[in-house]
Amino acid sequence: xxxxxxxxxxxxxxxxxxxxxxxxxxxxxxxxxxxxxxxxxxxxxxxxxxxxxxxxxxxxxxxxxxxxxxxxxxxxxxxxxxxxxxxxxxxxxxxxxxxxxxxxxxxxxxxxxxxxxxxxxxxxxxxxxxxxxxxxxxxxxxxxxxxxxxxxxxxxxxxxxxxxxxxxxxxxxxxxxxxxxxxxxxxxxxxxxxxxxxxxxxxxxxxxxxxxxxxxxxxxxxxxxxxxxxxxxxxxxxxxxxxxxxxxxxxxxxxxxxxxxxxxxxxxxxxxxxxxxxxx
Amino acid sequence: xxxxxxxxxxxxxxxxxxxxxxxxxxxxxxxxxxxxxxxxxxxxxxxxxxxxxxxxxxxxxxxxxxxxxxxxxxxxxxxxxxxxxxxxxxxxxxxxxxxxxxxxxxxxxxxxxxxxxxxxxxxxxxxxxxxxxxxxxxxxxxxxxxxxxxxxxxxxxxxxxxxxxxxxxxxxxxxxxxxxxxxxxxxxxxxxxxxxxxxxxxxxxxxxxxxxxxxxxxxxxxxxxxxxxxxxxxxxxxxxxxxxxxxxxxxxxxxxxxxxxxxxxxxxxxxxxxxxxxxxxxxxxxxxxxxxxxxxxxxxxxxxxxxxxxxxxxxxxxxxxxxxxxxxxxxxxxxxxxxxxxxxxxxxxxxxxxxxxxxxxxxxxxxxxxxxxxxxxxxxxxxxxxxxxxxxxxxxxxxxxxxxxxxxxxxxxxxxx
Numbered sequence: 001x002x003x004x005x006x007x008x009x010x011x012x013x014x015x016x017x018x019x020x021x022x023x024x025x026x027x028x029x030x031x032x033x034x035x036x037x038x039x040x041x042x043x044x045x046x047x048x049x050x051x052x053x054x055x056x057x058x059x060x061x062x063x064x065x066x067x068x069x070x071x072x073x074x075x076x077x078x079x080x081x082x083x084x085x086x087x088x089x090x091x092x093x094x095x096x097x098x099x100x101x102x103x104x105x106x107x108x109x110x111x112x113x114x115x116x117x118x119x120x121x122x123x124x125x126x127x128x129x130x131x132x133x134x135x136x137x138x139x140x141x142x143x144x145x146x147x148x149x150x151x152x153x154x155x156x157x158x159x160x161x162x163x164x165x166x167x168x169x170x171x172x173x174x175x176x177x178x179x180x181x182x183x184x185x186x187x188x189x190x191x192x193x194x195x196x197x198x199x200x201x202x203x204x205x206x207x208x209x210x211x212x213x214x215x216x217x218x219x220x221x222x223x224x225x226x227x228x229x230x231x232x233x234x235x236x237x238x239x240x241x242x243x244x245x246x247x248x249x250x251x252x253x254x255x256x257x258x259x260x261x262x263x264x265x266x267x268x269x270x271x272x273x274x275x276x277x278x279x280x
Numbered sequence: 281x282x283x284x285x286x287x288x289x290x291x292x293x294x295x296x297x298x299x300x301x302x303x304x305x306x307x308x309x310x311x312x313x314x315x316x317x318x319x320x321x322x323x324x325x326x327x328x329x330x331x332x333x334x335x336x337x338x339x340x341x342x343x344x345x346x347x348x349x350x351x352x353x354x355x356x357x358x359x360x361x362x363x364x365x366x367x368x369x370x371x372x373x374x375x376x377x378x379x380x381x382x383x384x385x386x387x388x389x390x391x392x393x394x395x396x397x398x399x400x401x402x403x404x405x406x407x408x409x410x411x412x413x414x415x416x417x418x419x420x421x422x423x424x425x426x427x428x429x430x431x432x433x434x435x436x437x438x439x440x441x442x443x444x445x446x447x448x449x450x451x452x453x454x455x456x457x458x459x460x461x462x463x464x465x466x467x468x469x470x471x472x473x474x475x476x477x478x479x480x481x482x483x484x485x486x487x488x489x490x491x492x493x494x495x496x497x498x499x500x501x502x503x504x505x506x507x508x509x510x511x512x513x514x515x516x517x518x519x520x521x522x523x524x525x526x527x528x529x530x531x532x533x534x535x536x537x538x539x540x541x542x543x544x545x546x547x548x549x550x551x552x553x554x555x556x557x558x559x560x561x562x563x564x565x566x567x568x569x570x571x572x573x574x575x576x577x578x579x580x581x582x583x584x585x586x587x588x589x590x591x592x593x594x595x596x597x598x599x600x601x602x603x604x605x606x607x608x609x610x611x612x613x614x615x616x617x618x619x620x621x622x623x624x625x626x627x628x629x630x631x632x633x634x635x636x637x638x639x640x641x642x643x644x645x646x647x648x649x650x651x652x653x654x655x656x657x658x659x660x661x662x663x664x665x666x667x668x669x670x671x672x673x674x675x676x677x678x679x680x681x682x683x684x685x686x687x688x689x690x691x692x693x694x695x696x697x
Contacts, residue, residue, distance in 0.1 A: 044559045047537040069318075129357050136361040218350055219357050222313070222343045222365075234346060235317045 038248040039063070046244050062249035066236075069246065072253070074225060075232030078144075080257065082217070082228060083210040086148045090157055090206045091199060098161035099187050103173060116155045124215070132219055146220045147228070151213065157202040164198035165191060200268030207261050229254050308594045311365040312342040315351030315580060316419060316615075319552075323614040324369060331601050338594065348372075348580070359585065366586035366595045369418060373583035374655035378409025384584060386413045388596050398605070398621045402650035406577045409655045410497050415581035416603050419617040421549045422575040422646050423478055424639070425450070425568065429561040431468060431542045435460035443565045447483070447514060450543065450568040454523050457542040470523040472532035473545040477666040478576055481653075483511045487570035491653050492662075499656045501691045503666075504684035511570065512673055512680035519674045526674045536560075547578065548643040552616035555637055564639040567646065577652040579617060618643055658694045665690050
């Protein structure tokens with residue numbers, strides 16, 4: 001097979017690779033495909049067995065039902081506000097923290113890094129009650145600040161950025177110092193522009209985490225006006241009945257911002273994955 | 281204007297300003313969390329609004345706190361930080377009142393205006409911690425035996441004459457309906473259940489087993505005795521004879537509604553929806569039993585979590601209003617939960633609904649045989665242990681006796697830890 005025409009054809013067009021990747025891609029895409037189709041189905045279509053692949057008719061009734069059942073636009077707005085602000089603040093803090101831990105020399109630097117890294121191994125549920133005690137003692141329960149501020153600490157994004165910052169030559173920073181740049185100028189005029197791919201990737205992960213966050217916003221908010229989209233989607237799961245087709249319509253609308261953010265950051269995201277395999 | 285007149289006016293104004301706070305009665309503020317959404321949430325909110333309208337000196341701040349488990353998480357966090365609501369509609373409420381030594385409601389429900397004896401006796405067991413009342417029952421449901429009318433008719437069965445009384449009767453009937461429909465080209469199961477733990481506990485009590493023993497406040501598992509083994513062995517028989525599918529219970533409701541299951545045990549809370557918009561013709565019959573008729577209770581209760589006496593008393597006034605015959609029955613009819621009061625079931629509109637829809641008659645008539653064990657700290661863990669035990673029995677990885685003994689040991693370890 002190695003030297004035959006078939007073998008040549010097989011290698012040239014990467015047939016084996018595609019035979020492996022296409023079913024894998026189909027498996028990954030299928031849930032989204034099913035969700036999109038189910039958003040247009042009737043209740044009878046959803047419960048049919050064997051499963052009905054296509055809706056009986058493509059109608060928008062389920063989407064209308066979402067808006068009439070829950071204050072969907074309010075939840076959407078709250079999610080956008082909290083996710084955007086949270087992502088911006090996480091990136092700012094992670095950039096500054098990552099720069100300090102990578103490029104500055106100060107006592108206790110390695111201990112701080114170890115302490116920060118070990119925080120990643122603590123499950124979120126363990127810190128929820130002490131965090132809530134802290135937030136309620138400063139009067140931030142039931143506020144945007146109460147949702148955003150406790151979620152700003154992200155060891156993952158800091159460590160992700162550190163791995164890229166460490167590849168920036170120190171000579172470049174020394175040259176900037178000689179030219180009279182202070183630390184902030186070095187950070188924002190040299191380090192950040194050279195780390196756009198890493199920052200875009202970190203922003204994508206942060207936004208995804210913030211957008212999907214359910215438990216903390218549920219615990220810290222009491223009023224419906226402040227609830228976010230993941231909590232709003234749960235409103236559609238009722239004790240006495242669940243309209244799965246309406247939930248699918250709501251879920252389809254809920255993933256639109258994630259798709260937009262990913263499309264905007266896709267180039268940098270793919271580039272950053274490629275660069276992690278290369279030596280500096 | 282004369283000086284004297286000015287002085288008089290000034291004095292009158294000063295008097296008016298001083299008296300103004302006294303003239304307006306201070307508003308009582310109550311925070312209410314409710315762990316029900318959709319139609320149930322809307323109905324509960326409407327009752328809170330009705331109370332506010334009738335009591336303008338009470339200001340209620342109400343919010344949906346998520347589903348049962350999310351509400352429990354929120355209440356746990358709030359109790360620790362002293363930000364708990366004053367009233368909560370939630371499942372396992374007694375764990376957060378009686379479990380914290382708060383039995384305020386125990387004396388309040390004995391007030392003559394509350395009419396404690398009007399609530400079905402078995403329903404009160406659902407509100408107890410260590411044998412003492414510490415909640416008021418509210419959104420209550422029981423398991424119901426539903427059936428697909430089409431499948432039963434195709435098997436030539438007349439349910440009016442052949443309704444199963446015992447679980448053996450149900451086994452034979454489900455097998456008959458399954459075999460006859462499958463012989464005609466269908467592919468159905470005779471029986472399934474959505475909440476296996478709930479049904480298993482119902483069966484245990486029907487067979488004379490109370491699931492747990494409580495001696496001087498100490499809880500221990502009781503489900504692994506000979507009576508429990510009879511129930512587990514019957515369950516395995518349903519699986520081995522392929523009357524019930526293995527491990528498909530999370531899909532049981534969907535399978536039933538798509539016409540692939542003949543008999544289904546599910547919550548009575550489904551009656552309202554399935555009466556209007558089920559994809560198959562659905563009806564219901566009384567729950568079969570082993571030695572005595574009995575159904576385990578589920579649902580939510582009202583608890584008072586406020587701390588000071590004035591707030592508790594104001595909260596109690598709200599709870600009394602919500603649990604009155606008129607309001608609780610209204611809530612039940614709008615949501616699919618059950619009326620908890622005998623006077624509620626006797627109301628003309630309820631009698632009419634029972635006449636118009638036999639499924640409601642089945643559900644409401646079961647209230648007289650409703651039962652519950654007292655709440656205890658590890659009851660949530662017990663449900664998980666029972667699910668795992670039943671899964672082991674169904675998949676044949678353990679014999680019924682071994683599975684029961686292991687589950688009892690796991691629960692005891694949890695209680696002791």
